[in-house]
Amino acid sequence: MGTFGSSMASLFFFWATFQQIFPDHLKMAIKEFLLSAIQQLSFVQRFSDRIINFFSPYVVINFPEYEEYRFNHAFAAIDTYLGAKSTDKAQKLRASQVKESKGLVLKRDETKVRDIYQGINVWWEIVTDAEGDRTHRLTFHRRGLEIVTGSYIKYVMDEGKSIEAKNKKMKLFTNNPSLNWDSSKKSLWRHIDFEHPASFQTLAMDPKKKEEVLNDLEAFRNGKEYYKKIGKAWKRGYLLYGPPGTGKSTMIAAMANHLNYSIYDLELTAIQSNSELRKLLTATSSKSIIVIEDIDCSVDLTGKRRKKYGDFSSKKDGEQGSEEQNRSSRVTLSGLLNFIDGIWSACGQERIIVFTTNHMEKLDPALIRRGRMDMHIELSYCSFEAFKVLAKNYLDIDTHPLFGEIEAFLKETKIAPADVAEKLMSKNHKIDVDGSLKDLVDSLERRKEYQRGHSNGHEKKSGGKKLGIFRGLF
Known part of the structure; x- marks a missing residue:
């Protein structure tokens, strides 16, 4: 009994020293290693849950990216929240440059992030399995269960969604x-x-x-x-x-x-x-x-x-x-x-x-x-009102002497807005209002003649068929 008491005293002394010297995230890693080793023992597997609860007072909540083919919006909110946390204490950062922006955007790029909420320490970790599925894993001490599940997770969701709304990209x-x-x-x-x-x-x-x-x-x-x-x-x-x-x-x-x-x-x-x-x-x-x-x-x-x-x-x-x-x-x-x-x-x-x-x-x-x-x-062919919008977009004009002629052509000619826009686009990066509008007038004139000839040819063909049917009746 004396030997047993001495061994237990040494164990408690080691445990107290371990708690004081090692940082929290390292303690968690060591505990996970020891627990996984203990679980391999066959006689332990029957009482696995009780033993784990006894040795490890930590609770783990997983937030997978996808749940039955549906995207988990909680994952996105957590991702945004953790990425936006202060970067001054981060050891790894991810830099990106938004288009037309001279500066770099820095975000945390760490698989493990520590957070403190109302005096409760929590640890976030992103885990990727063999199939490429990602999960945000939240670990915290059991004594903070009520605070974490009652208000902290909601706080993270609200903060993440708020940040996402401010920086939303379609x-x-x-x-x-x-x-x-x-x-x-x-x-x-x-x-x-x-x-x-x-x-x-x-x-x-x-x-x-x-x-x-x-x-x-x-x-x-x-x-x-x-x-x-x-x-x-x-x-x-x-x-x-x-x-x-x-x-x-x-x-x-x-x-x-x-x-x-x-x-x-x-x-x-x-x-x-x-x-x-x-x-x-x-x-x-x-x-x-x-x-x-x-x-x-x-x-x-x-x-x-x-x-x-x-x-x-x-x-x-x-x-x-x-x-x-x-x-x-x-x-x-x-x-x-x-x-x-x-x-x-x-x-x-x-x-x-x-x-x-x-x-x-x-x-x-x-x-x-x-x-x-x-x-x-x-969405039909280009009208004169639609043309004026295009003229404003491409040539930055509201009126021009050729507008009357163009309006008359558009009433009699079928042309898509995309074809009109092509004529109004600047040539060699130079805007030529008169030249672009003259090109459009010439194009409308040719198209009008083509559509008129095509329509007449179709009418003659239809008329010939009708005449043949009429003759056949006699």
Whole structure:
């Protein structure tokens, strides 16, 4: 007993010395090593939890980056909070330079960060497993459990979100092909910073239509209580249709900049099933715009319904390619409809869904009916009002002697705003107002003659067919 007492006294002396000399993070590392070694003993494994609680009074909370394919916003808030902490005591820093900025932005670049809250010491550590999944691990003494879980975690979340809101950068997301999901695991989307300069002020569009769209967007952004009152998910659908070059993509960029929303550019041909489409939807964030461009060309979303509506009973150019796409992409019209306004569409808040097409008549009526695509926005050929916006953007002018001639041509000629903008762009980095407007007038004149000749030729051809049919009757 004397020997045992002496051994225990030595152990307690060693433990007291260990507590005083070694820093907290080193003590934790040593304890973890000893505990892992003890757990390897077979007789210990039965009572593992009790032994660990006895020897280690520390509590661990994990915050994974992804949870069942859904992004964990707590992870992002923690990441922002820890990155913004004071860098004067950090041993490792990460430097980055924002575009058009002369200075460097310094952030902590340490896997372990110590924090103090109301006298409680906590340790944060970012852990990456073999599959590349990241987790923020929070460790603290059990005596601070009530404070940490009661107020500290909420404090970190609020601080992180506040910092993110101040420094928010919009993102442009695109979905990874389904075949890459196994290798990248839960990373369904990849992104870059969205820096498109488009705005409604510079958008070449009819002023009345522009104001109507702006009012609708504002009503949606401020409509949280209204959507809750009427029992509908807080989302809205927009269908942008019109000829190529009329500004559909620019309109989406202007909407994102106006609302400060990120964009998810959804490529349907990279998705193999409806269930994968749902996974992508649940992995998107609120306050975002989900875009499917050229939806009539993405996959065949009509199937047998085409025959029902009688518009496309015969095969057309490019239909063979569409059939080949459908073999690899099995997204159906039903799956897409559920994506837009089914039960799964209510898994997030404040979302906008935008479809674009050059041929609205090709789309199934069920896909674009009101309630799914709430607002149909036609982006047509360039009008004189739209031209004046372009002239202000490119040439910085409000009026010119050639404006009257251009207005007369635009009333009789079909030309996309993108083609007008091309004529107004500066040549050799020099703005030549007279030269640019004369080029535009010449282009409009040639286009008018071509369209008139094409129209006359079409009428003669149609008239010849009618005459042949008339003769056949006799």
